[in-house]
Amino acid sequence: MIAGISILFFRQPDANLVFWQGSDLLILLAFVALKAGFLALFKRPSAIKVDIVLLLLWTLLALQVPDNAKEHWLGLLFSAFAFISLGSSTVILYQASASSFKRRYAVGVAAPLAGISLLFLLRFVSSLVIAPHSMAAVHQGKSELYWALSGICVTG
Numbered sequence: 001m002i003a004g005i006s007i008l009f010f011r012q013p014d015a016n017l018v019f020w021q022g023s024d025l026l027i028l029l030a031f032v033a034l035k036a037g038f039l040a041l042f043k044r045p046s047a048i049k050v051d052i053v054l055l056l057l058w059t060l061l062a063l064q065v066p067d068n069a070k071e072h073w074l075g076l077l078f079s080a081f082a083f084i085s086l087g088s089s090t091v092i093l094y095q096a097s098a099s100s101f102k103r104r105y106a107v108g109v110a111a112p113l114a115g116i117s118l119l120f121l122l123r124f125v126s127s128l129v130i131a132p133h134s135m136a137a138v139h140q141g142k143s144e145l146y147w148a149l150s151g152i153c154v155t156g
Contacts, residue, residue, distance in 0.1 A: 001030035020070055021062045024078045028055060031085040038089055042096035047088070054081060072127060079124035086117040 004026030032051045039046055058081050065073040090113045097106035 001027055004030065020074060021059070021065075024062065024074060025055070025059065028058065028078070028081055028085065031082060031089070035085055035089040035092065038092045038096070042092065044092065044096075051085070054084070076124060076127045079120045079127060083117055083120040083124060086113060086120060090114045090117050 004023045007023035007026070032048070032055065035051065036046065036048055038044075058077055061077055062074060065077070090110050093113060094106050094110035097109045101109070
């Protein structure tokens with residue numbers, strides 16, 4: 001995740017695949033690894049095959065994004081996958097915690113990850129509503145900070 005977030009700081013509108021799809025893919029791989037870690041920790045069946053198929057689908061779609069609208073379409077694609085991945089990790093974390101602790105403690109354990117998941121859902125929905133040419137103005141100078149904070153929350 002650190003590598004993916006670091007690459008974001010060098011992203012420019014005319015940058016190549018490494019700075020756009022590559023950085024997003026590294027971050028999505030970190031989300032998949034987080035989910036795999038939760039599943040292994042709580043001795044649940046692996047979901048890596050499904051996650052790999054979703055990553056391949058994301059990659060195929062991300063490579064089709066036109067250069068003139070990549071911030072908009074990659075934002076949509078990334079946010080959807082991030083929500084799915086982090087949302088399922090949240091459910092796994094909550095269910096495992098609820099089997100060992102009182103429900104309110106399980107909610108407390110899963111709440112930070114649920115909050116990040118909901119932020120990605122909100123980003124997805126807002127990207128649907130906001131016109132593609134306005135996305136750069138919405139995210140300009142802010143995405144690096146959001147990613148840094150998300151990275152701290154997920155890894156902390």
